[in-house]
Amino acid sequence: MAQSDTVDRILDAAEELFADRGFSETSLRMITSKAKVNLAAVNYHFGSKNALIHAVFARFLTPFSATLENAFDELEARCDGEPPTLNQTLWALTESAVRMPQRNEKGISIFMRLLGLAYTQSQGHLRKFLEQEYSQPFSRFMRLLKEATPQLSSVDRYWRIQFMLGATAFTMSSSDALRDILQNKLGVETTVQEIAARLVPFLAAGMQAEDAMLVPPSHKSSVA
Amino acid sequence: MAQSDTVDRILDAAEELFADRGFSETSLRMITSKAKVNLAAVNYHFGSKNALIHAVFARFLTPFSATLENAFDELEARCDGEPPTLNQTLWALTESAVRMPQRNEKGISIFMRLLGLAYTQSQGHLRKFLEQEYSQPFSRFMRLLKEATPQLSSVDRYWRIQFMLGATAFTMSSSDALRDILQNKLGVETTVQEIAARLVPFLAAGMQAEDAMLVPPSHKSSVA
DNA sequence: GTCTGTTTGAAACATACGTTTGACCGGCAA
DNA sequence: TTGCCGGTCAAACGTATGTTTCAAACAGAC
DSSP: OOOSOHHHHHHHHHHHHHHHHOSTTSOHHHHHHHHTSOTHHHHHHTSSHHHHHHHHHHHHHHHHHHHHHHHHHHHHHHHTTSOOOHHHHHHHHHHHHHTSOOSSTTHHHHHHHHHHHHHHSOOHHHHHHHHHHHHHHHHHHHHHHHHHOTTSOHHHHHHHHHHHHHHHHHHHHTHHHHHHHHHHHHOOOOOHHHHHHHHHHHHHHHHTOSOOOSSOOOTTOOOO | OOOSOHHHHHHHHHHHHHHHHOSTTSOHHHHHHHHTSOTHHHHHHTSSHHHHHHHHHHHHHHHHHHHHHHHHHHHHHHHTTSOOOHHHHHHHHHHHHHTSOOSSTTHHHHHHHHHHHHHHSOOHHHHHHHHHHHHHHHHHHHHHHHHHOTTSOHHHHHHHHHHHHHHHHHHHHTHHHHHHHHHHHHOOOOOHHHHHHHHHHHHHHHHTOSOOOSSOOOTTOOOO
8 A cells, every 4th residue: 555654645645635635724733643653753853834735845845856857858859849739738737747656546646635724724824835846847837838829918818727626626626526417426436647638638729719808798799 | 975774884894894904804803893893793783703794795796687687678679589699698687797886996806806806715615695686687797698609519618718707806806906916017907898898808708718729839830 | 883964753832713601791681 | 760671792512622731652763
C-alpha cells in the first residue's frame, strides 16, 4: 500500500483527508491516526500544520512543474518560432497532468481537488507559498496563453483564464462524484482522460468566443 | 448602516465574515463582536452555528429563487412555446442575480462568494439544506438548458453543465481577490455585472463548441 | 558494548471553539 | 404593584485543536 516511512505515511494520509474535507476541517489527530503514526510526528517532521500542507503540495507540484516545463520546451521546439496554438498549449498541460506517475488510481482527482481548495479556501500562507515556489511554470503558461490569443484584450484574457481555471479545478476536484452520478443516471463509464478530452474543447471554445458583450442582449434578440 | 435589530446585525456580520474567511474559519465570537451583540445571542436566536449559516443563505436565496422563477415564467411566455435559447436562459439567470435588491454595494459579490463556498467547501449540512429548499428552480434551469442544447448528447451536456457550474462557482467564489489582482496589475476596476457579462459569452461558446474530440490531437496537427 | 544523534511515544499544555447556564433588565397585562 | 416573559449579559462548561515536553527506543559509528 504505502511505504512504511513515517513521513510518507503522513503525507499520504494528509493528502487524502485534505482533499476529502478541506484544510481547517482536517485535524492533525485525524491525519496521524489514519497514518498510524504518533501525533507528535507531524510537528517533529514538518514543524507545523501549515508546513505539512505545503509539503503535501510540494510532493506533487515539484515533479509536475518539471514535467510541464519539459512539455512546454518540446512544444515550443516543435513549433519552431511560431507561437503554439491554444489547443496545443492546453493539451500540453492536460497531458502533463494525466501522465504524471500516480501514487494510486485516485491520484489526479485528489490533487485537482487540492488545487481547487488552495484557490477557493483562501489560506493566505498557502497562496503565498504556491506563488513563491511555482511562479515560473505558471508565468510561462500564461505567456503561452497570451501568445495563443492575441486577439483578446488583456482584461478579457485575464477573466477567461479565470473561467478556465474554475471549470478545470471544479470539475476535476469533484470528478469522482460526477463520474458516479453519470454512471448511475446514464450507465456510462468515464475516465479522467475522457473528462479532459471533453474539457479542452469547451475551454478552447470559451477562450475564443466572440467579444464579450458588456450589456445583456435586448429582450427580443435571440442569438443562435 | 444596518438595522439595530439583533437578528439582522448578526446576519449582516455573519454574511460578510463567511464570505471573507469561509465557514469553519469564522467563529461565533468573531461574528458577535463584529455585530456588537452578545455571544449567546446566536444560539438564542438561531439555535446553532449551522442554523445561522442556513439563515444567511435563506435570507438571500428565498427572494432570489422567487425572482428567478418569475424571470423564467416571463422568458417562456415571451418565447411562446418555442424553447428559450441558451443565451436567453443564461441571461435570465444572471439578470435575476444582478437585479436583486442589495443590502449594500458589496451585496452581490458577497453572495456569489458564499454560493461558491457552498459548492466547493463541501459542508454536508449546507448541501442538504440547499437541495431540500431550492431544488425546484434548479431543476427548471436544468430543463431549460436541455431544451436549449438539443444538439448535445446527454453525456456531453452533462459534462458541459459541470464545466459551466465550475467556471461560475469558482470565479464568483474568489471574485473579490481576482478583482483586486486585476486592479493592481492593470489598474482596471471591475463590477460583478461586468464579470457576469464576460462569463456568459464564455459559457455559451463552451456549451456550443464543436463535438468534443475524445483523443488528443496528434503531435503534428495544429487546429486553429 | 558504548556513546551519539535521530526518531518515536504517551502525556500534558495552552488556547479556541460551540454551547449552556442562570442572573438580570425592561416593558406590559392583570 | 405584582408577575410574567422575551431578550440580553457575563461567565462557565466540555470538548477539540495545534503544539510542546521529556523519557524511551532505535540506529549507526567507534
